[in-house]
Amino acid sequence: MNSTRTAPERPRGLTVKNGAAGDKVFSGLTLAAGVTILVVLAFVAIFLTIESLPALSPSLFSDQDSIDSADSFWDYVWPLMAGTVMASAIAILLATPVAIGIGLYISHYAPRRIATPVGYVIDLLAAIPSVVYGAWGMTFLAPLLVPIYQWLNTYLGWIPLFAEAEGASVTSTGRTLLTASIVLAVMVLPIATSLCREIFLQTPKLHQEAAQALGATRWEMIKMTVFPFARAGIVSAVMLALGRALGETMAVTMVLSPGVFSLSLITSGRNGTIPAEIALNFPEAFGMRQAELIAAGLMLFIITLLVNMTARWIVSRHKEFSGAN
Amino acid sequence: MSKSITAEDLNVYYGDFRAVADVNIEIAPRSVTAFIGPSGCGKTTFLRSLNRMHEEVPGARVKGDLYLDDDNIYAPGVDPVTVRSMVGMVFQRPNPFPTMSVRENVLAGHKLNGTRMSKSEADDIVEKALRGANLFNEVKDRMDRPGSGLSGGQQQRLCIARTVAVEPDVILMDEPCSALDPISTLAIEDLIADLKEDYTVVIVTHNMQQAARVSEKTAFFNIAGVGEPGKMVEYDQTSVIFNNPSNEQTERYVAGKFG
Ligand SMILES: Nc1ncnc2c1ncn2[C@@H]1O[C@H](COP(=O)(O)OP(=O)(O)O)[C@@H](O)[C@H]1O
Ligand SMILES: [Mg+2]
Numbered sequence: 001m002n003s004t005r006t007a008p009e010r011p012r013g014l015t016v017k018n019g020a021a022g023d024k025v026f027s028g029l030t031l032a033a034g035v036t037i038l039v040v041l042a043f044v045a046i047f048l049t050i051e052s053l054p055a056l057s058p059s060l061f062s063d064q065d066s067i068d069s070a071d072s073f074w075d076y077v078w079p080l081m082a083g084t085v086m087a088s089a090i091a092i093l094l095a096t097p098v099a100i101g102i103g104l105y106i107s108h109y110a111p112r113r114i115a116t117p118v119g120y121v122i123d124l125l126a127a128i129p130s131v132v133y134g135a136w137g138m139t140f141l142a143p144l145l146v147p148i149y150q151w152l153n154t155y156l157g158w159i160p161l162f163a164e165a166e167g168a169s170v171t172s173t174g175r176t177l178l179t180a181s182i183v184l185a186v187m188v189l190p191i192a193t194s195l196c197r198e199i200f201l202q203t204p205k206l207h208q209e210a211a212q213a214l215g216a217t218r219w220e221m222i223k224m225t226v227f228p229f230a231r232a233g234i235v236s237a238v239m240l241a242l243g244r245a246l247g248e249t250m251a252v253t254m255v256l257s258p259g260v261f262s263l264s265l266i267t268s269g270r271n272g273t274i275p276a277e278i279a280l281n282f283p284e285a286f287g288m289r290q291a292e293l294i295a296a297g298l299m300l301f302i303i304t305l306l307v308n309m310t311a312r313w314i315v316s317r318h319k320e321f322s323g324a325n
Numbered sequence: 326m327s328k329s330i331t332a333e334d335l336n337v338y339y340g341d342f343r344a345v346a347d348v349n350i351e352i353a354p355r356s357v358t359a360f361i362g363p364s365g366c367g368k369t370t371f372l373r374s375l376n377r378m379h380e381e382v383p384g385a386r387v388k389g390d391l392y393l394d395d396d397n398i399y400a401p402g403v404d405p406v407t408v409r410s411m412v413g414m415v416f417q418r419p420n421p422f423p424t425m426s427v428r429e430n431v432l433a434g435h436k437l438n439g440t441r442m443s444k445s446e447a448d449d450i451v452e453k454a455l456r457g458a459n460l461f462n463e464v465k466d467r468m469d470r471p472g473s474g475l476s477g478g479q480q481q482r483l484c485i486a487r488t489v490a491v492e493p494d495v496i497l498m499d500e501p502c503s504a505l506d507p508i509s510t511l512a513i514e515d516l517i518a519d520l521k522e523d524y525t526v527v528i529v530t531h532n533m534q535q536a537a538r539v540s541e542k543t544a545f546f547n548i549a550g551v552g553e554p555g556k557m558v559e560y561d562q563t564s565v566i567f568n569n570p571s572n573e574q575t576e577r578y579v580a581g582k583f584g
Contacts, residue, residue: 111383112383204420206416206418206420207420207422207423209378209381209414209416209420210416210420210421210422210484210487211422211433211437212378212381212409213376213378213409213413213414213416213488214409214410214413214433214434214437214487214488214491215406215407215409215410215434215437215438215491216406216437217406220437224422224433224437225422225424228422228424228425229423229424
């Protein structure tokens with residue numbers, strides 16, 4: 001028997017390694033996937049641009065002198081851009097501290113038998129369709145907020161955000177930009193919380209123990225090791241959440257009663273966002289109006305791109321001290 | 326500075342599992358004591374109970390008493406955070422804070438204590454701690470570079486500098502050289518010899534030559550079998566443990582018969 005046993009086959013050269021073929025296939029696949037994404041993105045951008053041209057420059061690309069809704073495209077789109085950015089920024093401002101707080105509670109404070117179910121519930125919240133959030137915001141949250149808005153106006157009315165808009169009084173329905181922002185904040189909370197929790201949990205035990213062995217309390221340990229370690233991750237989580245808030249259509253469309261731009265967050269019939277504007281008007285739009293809406297979509301695309309590039313930049317600035325080395 | 330350690334009937338449990346049983350030991354101030362024994366016999370567990378670090382494992386608890394000089398660190402009302410600022414710890418794998426520079430790493434403990442100090446005071450503390458860890462000359466030109474950019478041996482000495490910067494009474498080391506090359510190991514061993522001038526040093530090591538080189542007294546831990554608690558079998562002058570142990574298990578272990 002022994003004589004018939006063959007020795008395990010050895011690689012013959014130094015250049016051919018076992019599994020090299022697998023490596024090639026895999027790197028090919030990842031390359032293909034990456035290229036596909038870029039190509040799709042480029043097509044979307046090209047489509048948006050071409051379809052937007054009549055609105056961006058009516059005299060060159062259409063037989064009209066100006067667009068339908070305003071004197072120039074910028075006059076038309078800047079209030080929408082401002083509304084979109086404002087609603088999303090407020091939503092993120094509200095959601096981020098809460099997400100970090102809950103994430104930290106689950107990862108570092110709660111006993112495991114509480115942490116696990118709380119984590120599941122948060123993940124479940126992420127699965128609720130946005131129409132449901134919209135309906136909840138419109139019928140339940142908005143009326144509930146009316147007295148609070150009145151209070152804000154009475155006592156903090158000197159801040160432009162809580163002042164009455166010109167020619168209108170404080171909302172009586174609650175369907176304002178601030179309500180939309182709060183609904184957006186609730187909507188992005190699950191994803192932001194989940195990501196924060198994951199990031200906090202990845203802080204190396206090694207470094208946490210180093211802090212504790214120096215006599216750090218739990219909170220000091222978190223400030224010393226968890227937050228610095230998680231900084232890049234938190235930025236990414238916030239940006240993902242921001243991306244979702246920027247593009248959110250249904251909830252805002254249902255909650256907000258839109259109108260012209262105003263700094264006042266607590267007046268109905270003021271402000272609007274690009275996605276809601278598109279959703280409300282696209283079905284009946286044709287010709288120049290359609291070009292306007294698509295051009296507005298292009299602006300949203302650019303805003304989102306800028307947000308993501310900023311995030312990348314923030315993350316990369318601290319690479320050397322990130323613990324990745 | 327520098328306190329004695331006295332354990333009385335100290336038991337450490339992970340939940341219902343007793344990992345260390347009935348340890349009685351007295352460790353003199355300004356000395357180096359080595360803990361040796363086979364894997365899983367509870368050396369790390371016992372070491373971590375000396376500064377209450379075991380409490381970071383859910384369900385871990387201690388029964389018994391442990392005195393630093395005359396203060397029982399397990400008396401009711403004692404804050405583990407205070408204990409840890411008196412009993413520093415160096416870990417098996419070097420763990421400088423990756424988001425901090427060399428300088429910030431050394432000052433980390435002072436930052437925690439909220440010590441107010443001028444830049445020149447801070448510089449003095451950094452230099453003293455780094456000199457104390459035999460590291461100053463190697464890093465004096467890269468104080469503001471990340472601590473994680475140093476070599477493994479330098480990182481471990483940076484961790485020691487970080488520990489001595491707050492001038493604890495006791496320094497615990499859990500296999501501090503097991504992730505290091507022989508040259509770095511020698512550097513750390515030299516350092517340990519210096520440290521005992523000022524501190525009570527307790528070191529867990531798998532390397533018996535190392536125990537023989539650095540320590541004055543050695544404690545041998547052993548387990549009867551899987552699921553049995555670890556026990557301290559023998560504790561004596563290092564020379565006695567290695568040359569003339571009174572317990573047969575110790576003799577077999579130091580002769581390399583098992584473990
Ligand atoms: N975090 C833990 N949870 C539960 N059991 C543990 C934990 N750490 C160690 N143990 C158990 O305690 C015993 C002693 O382990 P340890 O102190 O790490 O031994 P040593 O450092 O001597 O190798 C082992 O049986 C080990 O399985
Ligand atoms: Mg160990």
